[in-house]
Amino acid sequence: MTSGAPKREVLPEASNEEGLYALTAALVRTVRNAVDRSDSDGLRELIAPLHDADIADLIERLPSDDRHQFVSLAGDAVSGEVLAFIEDDVRETIIRQLDAHKVAEAISDLDTDDAVAVLEDLDPPQQREILEALPNQADRIGVQESLTYPENSAGRLMQREVISLPAFWTVGQTIDFMRENDDLPDDFYEIFVVNPRQEPIGTVRLNRLLRSQRPIRLRDIMERELHVIPADTDQEEIGFVFDQYDLISAPVVGASGRLIGMITVDDVLDVVQEEAEEDIFRLSGVQEADIYRAALQTAGGRFIWLLVNLATAILASFVIYQFSGTIDQMVALAVLMPIVASMGGNAGTQTLTVAVRAIATKDLSLSNVHRVFGKETIVGLLNGIVFAVLTGGVAAAWYADMALGFVIGGAMVINMLVAGMFGLIIPVVLWRLRIDPATAAGVLLTTVTDVIGFLAFLGLAGMFLL
Amino acid sequence: MTSGAPKREVLPEASNEEGLYALTAALVRTVRNAVDRSDSDGLRELIAPLHDADIADLIERLPSDDRHQFVSLAGDAVSGEVLAFIEDDVRETIIRQLDAHKVAEAISDLDTDDAVAVLEDLDPPQQREILEALPNQADRIGVQESLTYPENSAGRLMQREVISLPAFWTVGQTIDFMRENDDLPDDFYEIFVVNPRQEPIGTVRLNRLLRSQRPIRLRDIMERELHVIPADTDQEEIGFVFDQYDLISAPVVGASGRLIGMITVDDVLDVVQEEAEEDIFRLSGVQEADIYRAALQTAGGRFIWLLVNLATAILASFVIYQFSGTIDQMVALAVLMPIVASMGGNAGTQTLTVAVRAIATKDLSLSNVHRVFGKETIVGLLNGIVFAVLTGGVAAAWYADMALGFVIGGAMVINMLVAGMFGLIIPVVLWRLRIDPATAAGVLLTTVTDVIGFLAFLGLAGMFLL
Numbered sequence: 001m002t003s004g005a006p007k008r009e010v011l012p013e014a015s016n017e018e019g020l021y022a023l024t025a026a027l028v029r030t031v032r033n034a035v036d037r038s039d040s041d042g043l044r045e046l047i048a049p050l051h052d053a054d055i056a057d058l059i060e061r062l063p064s065d066d067r068h069q070f071v072s073l074a075g076d077a078v079s080g081e082v083l084a085f086i087e088d089d090v091r092e093t094i095i096r097q098l099d100a101h102k103v104a105e106a107i108s109d110l111d112t113d114d115a116v117a118v119l120e121d122l123d124p125p126q127q128r129e130i131l132e133a134l135p136n137q138a139d140r141i142g143v144q145e146s147l148t149y150p151e152n153s154a155g156r157l158m159q160r161e162v163i164s165l166p167a168f169w170t171v172g173q174t175i176d177f178m179r180e181n182d183d184l185p186d187d188f189y190e191i192f193v194v195n196p197r198q199e200p201i202g203t204v205r206l207n208r209l210l211r212s213q214r215p216i217r218l219r220d221i222m223e224r225e226l227h228v229i230p231a232d233t234d235q236e237e238i239g240f241v242f243d244q245y246d247l248i249s250a251p252v253v254g255a256s257g258r259l260i261g262m263i264t265v266d267d268v269l270d271v272v273q274e275e276a277e278e279d280i281f282r283l284s285g286v287q288e289a290d291i292y293r294a295a296l297q298t299a300g301g302r303f304i305w306l307l308v309n310l311a312t313a314i315l316a317s318f319v320i321y322q323f324s325g326t327i328d329q330m331v332a333l334a335v336l337m338p339i340v341a342s343m344g345g346n347a348g349t350q351t352l353t354v355a356v357r358a359i360a361t362k363d364l365s366l367s368n369v370h371r372v373f374g375k376e377t378i379v380g381l382l383n384g385i386v387f388a389v390l391t392g393g394v395a396a397a398w399y400a401d402m403a404l405g406f407v408i409g410g411a412m413v414i415n416m417l418v419a420g421m422f423g424l425i426i427p428v429v430l431w432r433l434r435i436d437p438a439t440a441a442g443v444l445l446t447t448v449t450d451v452i453g454f455l456a457f458l459g460l461a462g463m464f465l466l
Numbered sequence: 467m468t469s470g471a472p473k474r475e476v477l478p479e480a481s482n483e484e485g486l487y488a489l490t491a492a493l494v495r496t497v498r499n500a501v502d503r504s505d506s507d508g509l510r511e512l513i514a515p516l517h518d519a520d521i522a523d524l525i526e527r528l529p530s531d532d533r534h535q536f537v538s539l540a541g542d543a544v545s546g547e548v549l550a551f552i553e554d555d556v557r558e559t560i561i562r563q564l565d566a567h568k569v570a571e572a573i574s575d576l577d578t579d580d581a582v583a584v585l586e587d588l589d590p591p592q593q594r595e596i597l598e599a600l601p602n603q604a605d606r607i608g609v610q611e612s613l614t615y616p617e618n619s620a621g622r623l624m625q626r627e628v629i630s631l632p633a634f635w636t637v638g639q640t641i642d643f644m645r646e647n648d649d650l651p652d653d654f655y656e657i658f659v660v661n662p663r664q665e666p667i668g669t670v671r672l673n674r675l676l677r678s679q680r681p682i683r684l685r686d687i688m689e690r691e692l693h694v695i696p697a698d699t700d701q702e703e704i705g706f707v708f709d710q711y712d713l714i715s716a717p718v719v720g721a722s723g724r725l726i727g728m729i730t731v732d733d734v735l736d737v738v739q740e741e742a743e744e745d746i747f748r749l750s751g752v753q754e755a756d757i758y759r760a761a762l763q764t765a766g767g768r769f770i771w772l773l774v775n776l777a778t779a780i781l782a783s784f785v786i787y788q789f790s791g792t793i794d795q796m797v798a799l800a801v802l803m804p805i806v807a808s809m810g811g812n813a814g815t816q817t818l819t820v821a822v823r824a825i826a827t828k829d830l831s832l833s834n835v836h837r838v839f840g841k842e843t844i845v846g847l848l849n850g851i852v853f854a855v856l857t858g859g860v861a862a863a864w865y866a867d868m869a870l871g872f873v874i875g876g877a878m879v880i881n882m883l884v885a886g887m888f889g890l891i892i893p894v895v896l897w898r899l900r901i902d903p904a905t906a907a908g909v910l911l912t913t914v915t916d917v918i919g920f921l922a923f924l925g926l927a928g929m930f931l932l
Contacts, residue, residue: 024831024832024833025831025832025833027833028833028834029833051691051710051711053710053711053712054710057710057828060829061831061833061834063837087829175676178673178676178677179676179677179678179679184673184677187671187673187714188673189655189672189673189714205653206655206672206673206676207644207650207653207654207655207672209676210641210644210645210672210675210676211644211645211650212645213645225517242735243735243736243739244517244519244520244523245517245519246519246732246735247732248653248655248714248731248732265714265731265732265735266712266713266714266731268735269708269709269712269731269734269735269738270709272735272738272739272742273709273738273739273742273827276738276739276742276743276746277742277823279746280742280745280746280749280819280823281819281820281823283746283749283750283819284749284815284816284818284819285812285815285816286816286819286820289820289823289824289829290820291820291824291829291830291838292829294841295841295844295845295848296848298841298845299844299845299848299849302813302816302845302849303849303852305812305816306809306812306813306816306849306853307856309808309809309812310805310809310853310856310857313804313805313808313809314805314860316804316805316808317801317802317804317805320800320801320804321801324797324798324800324801327793327797327800327801328794328797331790331793331794331800332790333800334786334790334793334797334799334800334803335783335786335787335790335793336783337800338779338782338783338786338804338807338916339776339779339780339782339783341804342775342779342782342912342916343772343775343776343779346751346771346772346775347768347772349750349751350750350751350752350768350771350772352750353746353747353749353750353752354747354752354755354756354757357743357746357747357755358755358757361739362523363526363553363755363757363758364757365490365491365527366490366491367490367491367493367494367495367527368494368527371529372757375760375761375764378761378765379761379764379765379768382761382762382765383765383768383769383772386769387772387776390773390776391776394780446808450804450808
């Protein structure tokens with residue numbers, strides 16, 4: 001990371017964005033040319049000025065055939081850091097083609113959290129092979145232990161490299177210790193104060209340490225308000241705590257309460273983004289970001305949601321089927337019925353989305369769910385009335401039929417009211433049942449709004465128009 | 467923040483979550499009781515052990531009538547930090563009821579970024595009044611200057627409190643300076659090294675400083691790979707840079723290139739979450755998180771999207787209207803047509819969502835847009851064929867009509883292929899036109915899939931079935 005020549009990157013201003021993208025496309029082209037020519041030296045020269053994260057991006061952007069070629073030509077320019085920065089799907093295919101010893105060597109310099117990130121998605125036999133090839137036994141045991149914790153838990157996210165000191169140490173002792181000790185974490189922002197049982201009892205941010213006189217003891221400057229994270233805590237919870245309390249790092253404890261590692265905010269930044277994206281993707285029926293996946297896998301990953309949607313669409317059709325006779329007498333109903341269903345679906349999705357995010361950010365909880373339910377019901381009713389008038393007016397004018405306008409207006413109020421209520425009820429019930437509210441909520445909701453929409457419109461039409 | 471009694475909070479484990487939520491509900495109830503009794507002492511005692519962020523949450527959760535009462539009873543327990551943690555909509559109504567001098571006093575201890583966050587959404591006259599009441603003139607000028615930068619820009623997010631030192635200073639000088647100087651930022655993680663023109667030329671993370679011997683000069687330990695952020699950079703770009711390069715803080719420069727402040731990762735955590743949420747909300751037609759808003763405002767905020775959706779739904783109905791004669795001859799078409807439109811809408815939304823996020827995270831750019839387009843076309847075709855067979859089979863069996871099965875199958879392939887293509891084309895074109903891809907994309911897409919779905923199905927039916 002430390003480089004000789006002064007490098008200085010000024011972010012392009014908004015108007016310069018074109019330049020940035022053009023440059024990226026040009027760089028990708030140049031790199032592909034070097035790869036095609038098997039020009040190892042040229043390639044290394046091209047990527048030498050790049051940050052590890054940018055090399056990782058570059059690899060992701062190459063067509064899959066070129067990626068392996070790139071990695072073998074670039075040699076050790078593809079460091080452990082670069083591997084850690086590469087997106088999961090792409091990394092898996094790259095590592096599968098690399099020698100276990102080469103991977104082991106590359107990740108041996110990483111902190112445990114990054115080493116775990118590289119290894120956790122591999123097949124067990126390959127994982128074992130790389131672990132056995134790790135030169136340092138302590139590293140191996142640390143990584144293995146971290147891998148025993150569940151996916152997306154604190155135990156996986158944490159790094160074992162952490163500084164923990166007893167409360168009676170002075171600032172001077174602490175600084176001298178850090179100056180003399182080479183085996184410190186790559187980066188850290190605070191040191192943790194532990195009791196004789198190795199339980200964390202306080203934290204000292206480095207700027208506090210730097211501002212204090214040498215004879216002062218840690219116990220006198222440590223912050224006692226600790227946010228201790230048990231190793232099996234889920235990452236969503238970790239993201240919440242960091243965001244809520246503006247943490248920069250936090251101590252992780254094992255089942256016995258002993259300090260076993262720390263989580264730093266750079267990992268949490270990824271977590272927060274991942275969790276918010278997970279909600280977006282689940283609401284749209286995509287399992288995860290699949291931009292770097294092959295077409296067949298992508299199609300497969302999206303299949304299930306489409307299948308569920310087909311089932312609910314058939315259910316809605318079955319409702320319409322019951323009114324075949326009604327439609328046969330009045331084709332206008334077939335023309336207008338999608339409007340009622342569509343408006344209900346959209347209004348419901350608005351409520352649903354707000355509710356899903358509010359549950360995730362803990363803005364919606366048992367303490368205010370009744371109030372929010374009351375509000376969403378009123379919102380549904382208000383917009384229902386407004387759109388009943390608008391749609392009723394359009395329909396009445398279109399077919400020169402006042403009664404038809406009243407029927408579609410009535411159906412609209414009913415469906416938008418139901419949409420607002422179920423847009424909240426569905427995610428809240430799923431959440432209380434410990435099911436991720438984002439996953440199934442969208443299907444359930446549109447099933448409700450389609451069925452109620454068709455039922456209300458065609459039912460009212462059957463009663464009042466024929 | 468520094469408190470006498472040792473406080474130690476262990477995150478509840480997954481199985482304990484019930485407890486946490488129950489506790490919150492109970493706390494809200496108890497606080498409301500104290501507010502109802504105007505029991506100022508009781509209230510202060512209740513909130514004394516809480517973190518500022520939790521007091522802010524508590525205020526948000528109260529019914530709006532109780533909030534003002536709470537703030538006046540709690541007195542200075544509602545500090546500047548608490549105000550900074552409160553969600554925008556709620557903060558605005560609270561500050562409107564407070565005396566300008568009280569607000570000025572509360573925010574005078576805050577770093578500029580937090581003071582700006584409190585002030586930026588207020589009406590100009592109220593903002594001016596509070597600014598004039600600020601006791602410290604330097605603070606006032608700093609906040610005023612920050613407010614001249616555009617909303618969501620680096621100039622608003624940054625704090626002016628920053629440590630910048632010349633490269634020839636030694637580690638020892640630096641540590642002594644920090645020990646003797648009281649006027650430092652509340653929290654900082656690195657110091658910036660500047661040249662005589664005050665331009666940032668390097669950065670020294672505090673742990674690097676602590677590990678170095680006193681006589682060493684900053685120039686010899688500083689990291690030269692700087693990510694300098696111009697003050698008018700948009701927050702989305704800032705979030706990207708912090709995430710990409712795992713930054714903890716970054717220097718902000720004015721138009722002249724002089725260092726004027728820094729952005730810290732805790733603010734960026736909010737930004738990353740906000741930007742991802744913005745995409746979720748825009749895709750669902752919600753302008754922003756509105757859980758704390760009154761029903762009337764909420765309904766108003768969601769009205770526009772529903773109106774646009776009504777227009778597109780009417781457009782789709784108009785397509786159906788053209789086929790009134792066809793439907794009149796065969797009611798089965800009315801029963802089945804929503805299936806084709808719904809499947810296209812869902813398949814298109816999957817592609818759209820992936821594309822919108824990939825553009826935001828720069829995973830989709832000009833360098834790979836052709837490849838992704840080819841892939842999405844294949845995905846659309848693959849799933850189109852699978853669902854053509856499924857839906858065709860169901861329709862043929864339902865109405866005992868093979869030809870009907872072929873017609874709906876053909877329409878399904880067409881619509882899902884179009885959905886995959888437009889799911890990518892629409893956000894990419896919007897992005898190149900510098901329009902936020904998330905905002906208008908959903909409406910445009912469902913318009914396309916509804917129109918093509920009805921047109922293909924009813925058109926093919928008209929050609930082959932009658």
